[in-house]
Amino acid sequence: MSAVADRYKELQNLDVEVISISVDSVYVHKMWNDNELSKMVDGDIPFPMGSDQDGTIGKKYGIYDGDSGVETRGRFIIDPDGIVQGFEVLTPSVGRNVNETVRQIKAFQLVRESEGTEVTPSGWNPGKKTLKPNPDLVGNVWKQWSISEARDE
C-alpha cells in the first residue's frame, strides 16, 4: 500500500480517490501506518484504510478467500458514474504494479473524454497513438498502428 501512497498526489491530480481494504481492524491499520508505512512514505497514509473484518465487502467483489479468511489482491478502477471499468486480482505473494494502474486510469479517462470515439491499443501510454474506430478502419489497423508501439515503453 505504501507504493500507492507514494503516487497519491499524481492520483489526486487525475481526480482519483483511493480506498484500501483488508480484514484488519482500524486499530491495526493505525499501528501499521504509525509503525511501518509512515517510515516508507512521506508522512501518513493519505487515503482511508478500510476495515472489512468479516469479508462482507470482499465477497461482494468476489475476492474474499474464505479458506484463509483474507482478501486477495483485488484492485478495481471505478469511474465517476460508479461503473467498474477494470480489475486485477493476484494471489497474496505477488505485489501489484502502480505504473500499470496509473496507465490504465489514464487510458480509461482518455476514452471517457472522447466519449468512446477514441480507443487505446495494446501497450498504449500517454502520447502514443490512439485509434478512432469507424467502418474504414476495419481491416486497416495495420496501416495506422504498428506492433512495435505495444513493445516499446
Place this chain on the structure above:
Amino acid sequence: MYKEFKAGCQRPTITKDEGIKEIEKDGDRNIKEEKINMIKVGQPAPDFTIPAFHNGKFVELNLSEFKGKWVLLCFYPGDFTFV
C-alpha cells in the same frame, strides 16, 4: 464524506445487504453456503459502508459518496504482510 466515530471496545456494526445471498442447503443441519460471484466490468460497483482509519481518525465512509470522482479500490491480504 467521512463520519468520525469514537474509539471504543465495541466495533462498528457491519453493514450487510442484498449483495450476499445465503442459501439454506440443509434445513435440519442448518448448513449455509455463501454464493460468491465475480463482479463484471461495465457494471455498477457494489456499494458499501466501511469503517476506516484516515488521517489519524476513525471514520465511516460510503462508496456512493465518491460518485463524480474516479475511485481506486485496493484489497490486500493484511497489514504487515510484506509486499
